[in-house]
Amino acid sequence: MAVISKNYPAPERVQVKRALLSVSDKTGLIEFATRLSKAGVELVSTGGTARSIAEAGLTVRDVSELTGFPEIMDGRVKTLHPGVHGGLLAIRDDAEHISAMEAHNIGAIDLAVINLYPFEEVRASGGDYATMVENIDIGGPAMIRAAAKNHAYVGIVTDPADYDRVADAIEADGGALGLGLRKELAALAYARTAAYDSAISGWFAEALALEAPRHRAFGGSLRDVMRYGENPHQSAAFYVDGNSRPGVATAELLQGKQLSYNNINDTDAAFELVSEFGGGRPACAIIKHANPCGVAVGDKLLDAYRQALRCDPVSAFGGIIAFNGELDGETAEEIVKLMTEVIIAPSVSDDARKVIAAKKNLRLLVTGALADPAAPGMAYKSVSGGLLVQSRDNGVITRDDLKVVTKRAPSEQEIEDLLFAFKVGKHVKSNAIVYVKDGATVGIGAGQMSRVDSARIAARKSQDAAEAAGEAGMLTKGSVVASDAFFPFADGLLSAVEAGATAVIQPGGSMRDAEVIAAADEAGIAMVFTGMRHFRH
Structure with a gap:
């Protein structure tokens, strides 16, 4: 031409x-x-x-x-x-x-x-x-x-x-x-x-349900120019794409400083996780560097917050806190005792707003609703010279999906905790190991190259949390454990047994599943397969 x-x-x-x-x-x-x-x-x-x-x-x-x-x-x-x-x-x-x-x-x-x-x-x-x-x-x-x-x-x-x-x-x-x-x-x-x-x-x-159209275009409108990105030498800005999904992009900032790049990334992770629990029992998720350091449900929001904080009170310092229901005054009173960057919830009571107003730099976000964990959507990640595009991880596991593979079947309480642990594990960086007891995380191992290391780190953090709470031993005693992907060898499962886990939930599908099942039977624990993996990189 x-x-x-x-x-x-x-x-x-x-x-x-x-x-x-x-x-x-x-x-x-x-x-x-x-x-x-x-x-x-x-x-x-x-x-x-x-x-x-x-x-x-x-x-x-x-x-x-x-x-x-x-x-x-x-x-x-x-x-x-x-x-x-x-x-x-x-x-x-x-x-x-x-x-x-x-x-x-x-x-x-x-x-x-x-x-x-x-x-x-x-x-x-x-x-x-x-x-x-x-x-x-x-x-x-x-x-x-x-x-x-x-x-x-x-x-x-x-x-x-x-x-x-x-x-x-x-x-x-x-x-x-x-x-x-x-x-x-x-x-x-x-x-x-x-x-x-x-x-x-x-x-x-x-x-038209086009999974991989020949050309992909992405656009957004500028919401904020930030002081810097992940680090002070990086520039950053926040763009919104008009999607109506409840979350950090659609939330109203009721008070506090401008959200930073890291705040937005972590707050999104926190709210997506807590939305997994819907509007049922009060739930709380505490996030640090996009990983949960504590998640729990309770009879009321304050109970859920205290149990979530108990899992790793050291890491929770300077973290992000998300709730699945209206933040009330008594829970706000407890939160302000800890240095917190952001609170996000579907709604906030007048009493809670008055309490938090005393902490002028604490960001308070209201979303109006929870995100639907099963809703479709797309996720994007930049790589040198291109973009990776995939559908959102909207996989949801129910008790009907569980396949018992050991001689011992899990109890009703164990099943509840197993499902809870697997929901949390979906939002933990791989390799992910999550210990749960009575509706609360009691140990989380995230982002390790070895699944065995994740299991051991989670157990060690559980021991630290027990000491901080004035309790003996490890919080993982009598817990259940979730793995985001299959155990390739029995060593990871045996580390969980050593930490005190009595039941395991994992996707299954390893060449050595029989070896892992045999190790679980020998230890006398229950194990269920989900058939669904939740890698998160």
Whole structure:
């Protein structure tokens, strides 16, 4: 393909004589249009935007006057016309372009003010297929891209957040827009259409169950620029993709400092874990560096918190605390005794808010609901030169899925604890070993290269926790244990038996399953297979 080059130097200043306004989101529209009109800018508009401007008492021309063609097909076709795109794309220093404009009576458009049909919002609200398709904007992206391409002569505004600074610039510079601002607005415009198209292509992939579409696009809107990333020498920002899943991205920050990169990562891990327990028995999860250091259920929230803290009170210092129900005053009173970075819960009582208000730097987040652990979704991870994309680990195990493989079957209490331990293990970095007793973790081993090491570390931490609680021995005595993946050898299971475990839950599927089952039978413990692995890297 031949490359066409029109190497005209872009003017530093462009006088804004005519603006085209076509917006779905009318936030700030009238104020902006009023300032443009007072600056001597002719206003041209479409449909509902034109009506809003006219009703405000401003003079506005309908776009059909430029095109000589009415809106048709319920407004689907109104701006896709040379009278519009010629006015946006014409190179004002090119004699051939100017001649074409004169020949076809095309007037220059110096400023385009456009935002798009609310596809992302409709998607988040659960619109049906037909509604989603109808909310795919065609003319808007075409005009945005045309104006942004021709930013040498045209300003493009796609976000009401930019109205004031554009109006300020026009007023301060005798009705002109500078080149630097036009370039910045063009960059914002292309990012906006890219994010919009990514939302549409992502929705199509979900709607059509395309597991691996030929192209993957990802987009998001800036929520926060952070002081730094995981470490002070790294820059970071937080983008949201419009997904309505309850969690850190949709939560309201009731108080406290801006969330850091690590806060967001850890808070997401905490809330996803505690959501596994639904709205049943009160549950608490305490997270440090994206791994749980204590998880428990109780008859009330305070009991769950105390039992979760008991598992590893040292690691809990400076951690993230998540609850599956409303945070109450008595639980808040206990929490503020410990240095905590973030609390996240579906709701917070007035009493709890008053207690936490005394800790001004403590972040308090309210989500309004729990996340559904079984809901579908996608997870992404960057690697050098690409992205790994997979479906969310939404696997859920119930007692009906358990296969007893030992001579001794687990008791009812053991089954409850086994299921609890396996839920927690799903959220522990591999290799993961989780000991549980009476609805509370009593030892967690995370992220080790050897499953035996994870089992031993969890037992040792259990001993430390017992000492901190003034108890003798290890908390793991009489517990059950979960492994996120199968035991490749019997040594890991024997380490758990040595720590005092009486029942084991694991996926099974090792070449040496028979050897591991025989070791469990010899030790007199119960073991169940789930058939589902939960690696977490």
